[in-house]
Amino acid sequence: MGLLALGTPLEWPEAKKKAAQVREWGIEQLLATWNRAKGKERDALLWGDEVEYLVVCFDDEHRKVRLSLRQSDILEALASNEKLVKEGGGVHDVKRGVPTNGYCAPVFHAEFGRFMLEATPGKPWGIGFKDLLDVELNMKLRREIAKEHMSDTEFPMTVTTFPRLGLGDYITPYYPPSGEKLRSQYVPDEIANPHVRFPTLAANIRSRRGRKVEVNVPVFRDEKTSWPWMDPTVNYDLYKWPEDDDVRKGAVKENYIYMDAMAFGMGSCCLQMTFQAKNIDEGRKMYDQLLPIGPIMMALTAATPIYKGFLADTDVRWNQIGRAVDDRTREELGEEPLKNDRWRIPKSRYASNSTYISKDPRLRKEYLDPDLVVDEELKKKLIDGGMDDILATHFAHLFIRDPIVIFAEDLETLDLSKVDHFENLQSTNWQHMRFKPPPPGDGTGWRVEFRSMEIQMTDFENAAFSVFIVLITRAILSFDLNFYLPMPCVTENMERAHARDAVNGQKFYFRKNPFHNRAPGRAPGTNGASRTASPTPSRPATPLGPVEDEYELMSIDEVINGQYGGDGTASSCRFPGLIPLVESYLDSVNIDIETRCNLERYLGLIQKRADGRLWNNAKWMREFVRTHPEYQMDSVVGEGIQYDLLKAAEQVAEGGGGNGLGKEMFHV
Amino acid sequence: MKLIVSTSNIMSGGPPLIRQSHAEKSNLELISSLRSNIQAAKDAAVDPDQNGDTKPDDVSNLPLSAWTTTDGDQISVPSLESPCSGLSEDPEQYDITVKLFYLPGVGTELRCAHTREAIALVLKKLRVSTIDLLIVSFPGITFDADDEDEEEPLQNGVADDDATRAEVDMVSQTWRILEQLYEDGSIKSLGLSEFGTNRLQRLLPNVRVKPAVDQINVRDCCVVPKQLIMFGKKESIELLTHNDCTDVLPRGTLTELLGPTDAGVDLLSQLSQVNPALTGNVEPQFVVKYTAVVKDRGVVESKGYFAVANVS
Numbered sequence: 003m004g005l006l007a008l009g010t011p012l013e014w015p016e017a018k019k020k021a022a023q024v025r026e027w028g029i030e031q032l033l034a035t036w037n038r039a040k041g042k043e044r045d046a047l048l049w050g051d052e053v054e055y056l057v058v059c060f061d062d063e064h065r066k067v068r069l070s071l072r073q074s075d076i077l078e079a080l081a082s083n084e085k086l087v088k089e090g091g092g093v094h095d096v097k098r099g100v101p102t103n104g105y106c107a108p109v110f111h112a113e114f115g116r117f118m119l120e121a122t123p124g125k126p127w128g129i130g131f132k133d134l135l136d137v138e139l140n141m142k143l144r145r146e147i148a149k150e151h152m153s154d155t156e157f158p159m160t161v162t163t164f165p166r167l168g169l170g171d172y173i174t175p176y177y178p179p180s181g182e183k184l185r186s187q188y189v190p191d192e193i194a195n196p197h198v199r200f201p202t203l204a205a206n207i208r209s210r211r212g213r214k215v216e217v218n219v220p221v222f223r224d225e226k227t228s229w230p231w232m233d234p235t236v237n238y239d240l241y242k243w244p245e246d247d248d249v250r251k252g253a254v255k256e257n258y259i260y261m262d263a264m265a266f267g268m269g270s271c272c273l274q275m276t277f278q279a280k281n282i283d284e285g286r287k288m289y290d291q292l293l294p295i296g297p298i299m300m301a302l303t304a305a306t307p308i309y310k311g312f313l314a315d316t317d318v319r320w321n322q323i324g325r326a327v328d329d330r331t332r333e334e335l336g337e338e339p340l341k342n343d344r345w346r347i348p349k350s351r352y353a354s355n356s357t358y359i360s361k362d363p364r365l366r367k368e369y370l371d372p373d374l375v376v377d378e379e380l381k382k383k384l385i386d387g388g389m390d391d392i393l394a395t396h397f398a399h400l401f402i403r404d405p406i407v408i409f410a411e412d413l414e415t416l417d418l419s420k421v422d423h424f425e426n427l428q429s430t431n432w433q434h435m436r437f438k439p440p441p442p443g444d445g446t447g448w449r450v451e452f453r454s455m456e457i458q459m460t461d462f463e464n465a466a467f468s469v470f471i472v473l474i475t476r477a478i479l480s481f482d483l484n485f486y487l488p489m490p491c492v493t494e495n496m497e498r499a500h501a502r503d504a505v506n507g508q509k510f511y512f513r514k515n516p517f518h519n520r521a522p523g524r525a526p527g528t529n530g531a532s533r534t535a536s537p538t539p540s541r542p543a544t545p546l547g548p549v550e551d552e553y554e555l556m557s558i559d560e561v562i563n564g565q566y567g568g569d570g571t572a573s574s575c576r577f578p579g580l581i582p583l584v585e586s587y588l589d590s591v592n593i594d595i596e597t598r599c600n601l602e603r604y605l606g607l608i609q610k611r612a613d614g615r616l617w618n619n620a621k622w623m624r625e626f627v628r629t630h631p632e633y634q635m636d637s638v639v640g641e642g643i644q645y646d647l648l649k650a651a652e653q654v655a656e657g658g659g660g661n662g663l664g665k666e667m668f669h670v
Numbered sequence: 671m672k673l674i675v676s677t678s679n680i681m682s683g684g685p686p687l688i689r690q691s692h693a694e695k696s697n698l699e700l701i702s703s704l705r706s707n708i709q710a711a712k713d714a715a716v717d718p719d720q721n722g723d724t725k726p727d728d729v730s731n732l733p734l735s736a737w738t739t740t741d742g743d744q745i746s747v748p749s750l751e752s753p754c755s756g757l758s759e760d761p762e763q764y765d766i767t768v769k770l771f772y773l774p775g776v777g778t779e780l781r782c783a784h785t786r787e788a789i790a791l792v793l794k795k796l797r798v799s800t801i802d803l804l805i806v807s808f809p810g811i812t813f814d815a816d817d818e819d820e821e822e823p824l825q826n827g828v829a830d831d832d833a834t835r836a837e838v839d840m841v842s843q844t845w846r847i848l849e850q851l852y853e854d855g856s857i858k859s860l861g862l863s864e865f866g867t868n869r870l871q872r873l874l875p876n877v878r879v880k881p882a883v884d885q886i887n888v889r890d891c892c893v894v895p896k897q898l899i900m901f902g903k904k905e906s907i908e909l910l911t912h913n914d915c916t917d918v919l920p921r922g923t924l925t926e927l928l929g930p931t932d933a934g935v936d937l938l939s940q941l942s943q944v945n946p947a948l949t950g951n952v953e954p955q956f957v958v959k960y961t962a963v964v965k966d967r968g969v970v971e972s973k974g975y976f977a978v979a980n981v982s
Contacts (some may be wrong), residue, residue, distance in 0.1 A: 046966035129968035480970040482682040518682050589913040590964050590970045597909045599892040
């Protein structure tokens with residue numbers, strides 16, 4: 003999350019009046035970008051990963067662990083490290099060196115939570131297979147550098163959420179909750195990055211919504227959990243802010259853990275990746291084809307079994323973030339009849355995607371979301387400006403939202419050489435895939451961001467999943483794979499991916515046949531000269547059958563490792579599996595033995611996580627809690643358990659899975 | 671009669687490509703993509719728009735000329751594209767690798783002609799004038815990580831046995847053909863497949879152009895002996911992985927593929943109808959595989975095989 007321009011942020015009632023102007027100017031800027039970059043061609047594959055950390059502070063004497071709110075001190079220390087800057091790294095938007103050839107030091111970024119840190123490679127990765135081996139080393143280096151700029155008791159941890167966020171003595175330095183911006187009964191305003199953008203974002207979301215956000219997550223019912231269960235940490239007797247009424251008006255739900263602030267969602271760490279496409283068409287194809295893979299990878303990387311001191315009945319962060327930034331009004335939510343607002347909106351602005359965008363002839367209209375909400379006026383502007391219908395639909399869908407943070411200074415003149423108004427909407431639509439137009443100026447191409455994965459405890463795992471997604475994109479483009487599913491199935495998959503132990507227990511809609519229904523290389527448009535900037539649509543070989551016949555419910559194991567009949571032959575194989583597809587891709591390119599051997603370590607991890615032989619992070623954490631001597635089988639994760647859990651996670655990260663701790667996640 | 675059987679571009683071909691595990695090292699990719707390419711050509715000849723159901727009768731009544739091309743004593747099965755569509759971008763954008771499989775039982779004196787023929791087929795297919803890397807695979811030469819471990823490094827003055835000497839002679843002679851192509855400029859670098867340290871050590875004194883690459887089966891990629899890794903580093907021979915079968919096209923397999931059985935495409939009987947002198951005896955001569963990978967994007971744009979055989 004980059005720090006956008008400084009200025010005077012408008013409070014919600016003012017911002018609301020300017021929303022239409024920002025949207026219109028954003029569309030103008032998008033059209034300027036479109037006209038400038040739609041013909042951009044032959045960009046190399048460049049890609050980057052983003053690793054996010056919680057900064058925790060261990061108090062070994064008292065067996066306590068707290069979140070450290072020293073983000074700005076740490077970033078300052080990093081920015082003043084001359085060696086780091088000289089080697090091309092530094093701190094984003096503060097001080098960084100010129101990226102160097104050869105080794106380039108990493109770059110650190112501020113994040114929403116004041117207890118968070120983000121680190122990226124100093125320059126993007128390429129597709130040289132040896133680059134793929136550097137990813138893990140680079141992630142280790144980022145962790146080391148981050149640690150060097152912290153105190154002895156502070157550690158950067160790649161854990162999605164802090165288990166007891168919001169309860170008691172959990173931050174250092176300590177600030178009391180119930181501040182003006184967040185009005186949360188659990189977390190103080192100081193939990194958020196002090197840059198004016200972040201508190202304004204939180205305050206305006208709350209204000210637009212008309213009440214605090216409600217982050218309710220089902221509690222895990224253990225043997226001795228009282229049932230029905232009411233969150234015992236809710237204080238019903240606060241009267242400081244009008245929003246304190248929320249809990250008295252039904253915000254708290256039976257059998258749900260209740261949370262009331264953006265920090266409970268946006269304070270989660272994830273593993274995101276961005277790919278540069280060769281041109282806009284390739285970018286649109288990658289976006290569409292990675293989209294159905296998002297929920298699968300989320301279930302596979304699940305790492306979030308605890309919220310606010312309780313075991314949850316879910317394993318991932320996603321919906322909690324969705325609720326933590328849900329700015330929809332009661333009318334938009336469908337709780338009240340539409341009177342002032344323009345439409346009902348089925349999803350939060352942080353949610354799974356709702357649009358496909360490729361001009362691929364394999365994209366059937368049956369795949370599109372029947373509930374899609376689009377701003378028809380803005381769509382018409384885009385079409386009049388020359389954009390094709392399906393891409394115009396995508397952006398006109400993103401632009402149904404209001405801009406949340408508006409700076410007064412930016413409304414003076416429309417600058418078409420900038421994209422600030424466009425980005426205002428684009429970057430506050432947090433869907434699991436993001437299609438990113440080329441920014442002005444630096445030659446960067448069309449990009450696609452893959453956003454659903456949870457951060458993993460070790461750099462080994464984070465590298466494994468990053469590299470796997472890179473290889474999937476190459477397999478998609480090389481084999482011209484087709485993973486299209488009706489959009490409601492993707493939405494449903496995202497929900498299923500939340501279930502506790504979804505990786506082993508759930509089934510997901512997935513396309514049965516990812517290949518063209520025709521013979522190799524004979525149909526028009528598949529090889530050679532026709533595969534140029536704008537590919538000639540290749541006509542399907544046979545009349546299309548019912549969409550429902552194209553997909554079925556599969557386990558994660560089947561999606562990742564393939565579906566095989568009893569005799570194990572290719573003819574009994576139905577869906578081939580993402581790993582076999584990647585292996586087949588690797589068999590078609592020249593790779594040295596060392597690289598391939600390392601890639602096998604990564605693919606082996608993912609294969610075994612998918613087939614259940616190895617545990618994912620969520621299962622390991624849940625079992626750690628449930629077998630802890632202090633655990634009372636009542637869903638409560640106490641301070642001692644939290645301390646031991648994070649200590650253990652820190653040791654797992656330190657050992658990279660190699661020191662025996664957490665062996666259920668790494669060794670069969 | 672000479673038979674050129676081809677797969678066309680198999681990258682978007684589907685299931686035959688996908689192997690299930692390293693344990694299954696096979697020529698499945700080659701055989702099934704040859705079969706499906708021929709089948710597709712026949713279907714297309716019956717129903718050029720591919721928009722209706724083709725009846726089995728229509729296919730079996732197809733004249734040979736509808737899906738093959740005869741040129742003198744040579745027949746292409748199925749007909750090759752004419753002109754070839756080639757690659758979508760400038761040739762410099764690609765890494766083009768060709769792997770030539772010399773087959774067992776084929777006279778080594780034919781290798782010169784076969785090599786040139788193989789290269790010509792690929793250059794024409796991809797519409798390029800040079801190949802970045804040519805890798806050759808010799809029949810009977812396979813690398814075994816376990817054996818290699820126990821082998822002692824070669825000692826000076828230890829006499830090789832006759833079989834070893836014969837192999838070194840055979841490989842060196844073939845290598846001379848490759849060196850010539852390299853010196854002509856049509857091949858930018860040369861490589862071998864499945865050579866252990868000792869074989870490399872014996873070969874190197876006999877070559878002008880050193881191999882740049884030695885391919886090891888991917889099954890062994892994590893257990894390559896240190897000795898070979900060190901030797902590769904010292905001699906600048908890059909050790910790459912492959913997943914090809916050593917005996918990529920056994921004689922019976924091609925006969926079955928071209929025969930009238932369920933698995934076959936029924937070419938041989940039609941050939942003997944046209945030319946009664948042909949009894950359907952198929953002798954595979956060589957197999958060549960090509961891949962064109964877009965360099966800075968890692969996308970495999972084209973991959974395919976030609977298998978060349980004599981029919982008598």
